[in-house]
Amino acid sequence: MKDRFDYQISTTIPAARDHYVDAVDRLLGGRGEIVETFEASVTADPGFALGFVGLARGHQFNGDMAAAKSAMNNAHTVAKNLDAREQSHVNAFGLLIDGKGAEAYAAIRTHVDEYPRDALVAQTCSSVFGLIGFSGQPGREAEILAYTAALFPHYGEDWWCLSQYAFALCENGNLAKASAIIDKSLELNPLNANGAHVRSHIYYETGETDLGIRYLVDWLKSYDRTGYLHGHLSWHAALWSLEQGDVEKMWHRIDTDIKPSVAQGPQIIVLTDTASIYYRAELAGVTIPKERWIEISNYAARFFTIPSIGFTDIHAALAHAMAGNYDAAAKFVNSPNSLTGDLVAPVARAFCAISRGRWHDAANLLVSAMADHARLGGSRAQRDLLEFSLLGTLLKLGKDEEAKRILLLRRPALAATHSLHGLNAHLKENAKQNASLV
């Protein structure tokens, strides 16, 4: 039997194959019931190694590492007489689930060179939250583009590969090409949450706030709340409501879909998106009650105790700093992660300085992280947290003109939004002056 990508799979039971193909597509498309569908596959064939690997990956997406390890053990146990591709697939995911990141990355790149259409393996490196995205290396955005561009000829018109290539193009600034490709991807599979996500990022990058929120709110209506992108797409919608100045809608979205007590997605998304929308809201002039910061600080302390991924670390540090939990924030300075600790430390100190109202210190610390904050991981839209935090400190210091210039220099498409309290009047004045010069 074969999977959807034409690779041989070692089950002889049609139901096991059918559930497997469905489950892989659910994972690639960010849809709900990933774990349940892989479970149905291995229930139909308890000797199907790749079914257990997929189950392990599904649990990993949910942050349930105990269940992921247990499923991976089952995969190893039944991995007998596999062909070279399946054996390599099991080995690569075995390393990944064991937390051996560097060895897993090497095994995955070798595997993908040999079997580029093994989408479940290829997926581990294709997005801003993947192994390249979180590598901490300079140039990782270009590397994801090179990686997805190299996959593209092997897949042709495949909705998943198109969506990953489009995201990389978007993050590298090729918005026209990204837009054409994501439209094709969504035409092939309108239910792909990764496709809707990339479409939303393109609207964000082009400053199409009204168009973006209309599109996304409509798309979200039919999206399963258990899909791993539900909380994050809701973050995009909340951010757009904020940029439109519709604070009531932003709160509704946070309290329905984003904050820890309501979100059902992966913990990394719950932490980073909640902390992010709170501070983006503060920058836009909204007061965030201290209890909300304490709630997200406690969540970070529960699930992200050890500094590890730069992107997670800076959001945990933000939550702790704004909750007044400075000892917890200091951990990211005193025990920095090995890949991006040099960037996390000044950002964590900056958030503590912001929380204490030391705006001058905060501005200097944030400036030191601006040159290449892409190393931290995450998307450009997410890292606007840092861009706008710096602008916020400059406004507090009365350096409005400097803030305005930096915004127009680095994120001009967002200049017309309500992202920064106090800067809108200046930007309108700027536009008027430019018009009179003409």
Ligand SMILES: [Fe+2]
């Ligand atoms: Fe996003």
